Amino acid sequence: MKILAIDTSNDCLGIALISEEKIIGEYITNIKKNHSVRVMPAIERLLSDCETQTSDLSKIVVAQGPGSYTGVRIGVTIAKTMAWSLEIPLVGVSSLAVLAAAPRYFTGYLCPLFDARRGLIYTGLYKYENGVLTNVLEDRNILASEWAKTLQSYHEPILFIGNDVPIHKDTFQVTLEEKAIFAQIPEQNPRPGELGMLGKNLPAVDVHSFTPNYLRLVEAEAKWLEKQERTND
Structure with a gap:
């Protein structure tokens, strides 16, 4: 079994090839460049380096969002196209779960996040229970200040993970004080190998x-709906 994992949901572009036993190969970059022109060459290069043909693939796993509207759409579109053309199963995994998956050593709560601008974040609360990553609070789009208040009721330490954490670090430190722990730089990038492992045993969709999971309307859609509501008043 060989599974291809694709994550273009945020600035990080991640591609991985995994089997039942191991992560065969990973490609990760964390640069603000157009994923649409880079993702297919990255897939081709990884498969070539791993001496794998597309016909060898048995499943596609994609980061379904949340994240960049354009980035999520690119990854989902490519994953759907490959799964359909190769006639193999497709699985979607939360982009936030991918971030939360790596720090298995942490015994408290895991809080992955992506910045959503204007004080908002995409986030959720996770925890490893008996070796399984569990979603404690569902993924959401929320003000960082409101999220910090929500987390006050949890008594164990909370590890904040993600490249956008520094943007909101002060908010969590002020509200949660010593409960707020911040992941180290090597843990901030979502690993596509973790994405593949999370989706390995999930049922096909x-x-x-x-469809992508944007968690909120894009700005253009929100403005259109707001305009329609005013027109109908």
Whole structure:
């Protein structure tokens, strides 16, 4: 079994090839460049270096969002196209879960986040229970200040993970004080190998109806709906 994992949901571009026994190869960059022109060459290079043909693939796992509207859409579109053309299963995994998956050593709560601008973040609360990553509070789009208040009721330490954590670090430190722990730089990038492992045993979704999980309307859609509401008043 060989699984291809694709993550273009944020600035990090991640591609991985995994098997039942190991992560065969990973490609990760953390640069603000157009994923649409880089993702297919990255896939081709990784498969070539790992001496794997697309016909050898048995499943596609994609980071379904949240994150960059354009980035999520690119990854999901490519994953759907490959799964449909190769006639293999497709699985979607939360982009936040991918971030939360790596720090298995941490016994408290795991809080992955992506910045969503204007004080908002994409986030959720996770925890490893008996070796399994569990979603304690569902993924959401929320003000960082409100999220910090929500987390006050949890008594164990909380590890904040993600390249955008420094943007909101002060908010969490002020509200949560010593409960707020911050991941080290090597842990901030979501690893595509973790994405593949998370999706390895998940049931396949319907390729045609599978859609990104944006967690909120894009700005253009929100403005359009607001305009329609004013017109109908």
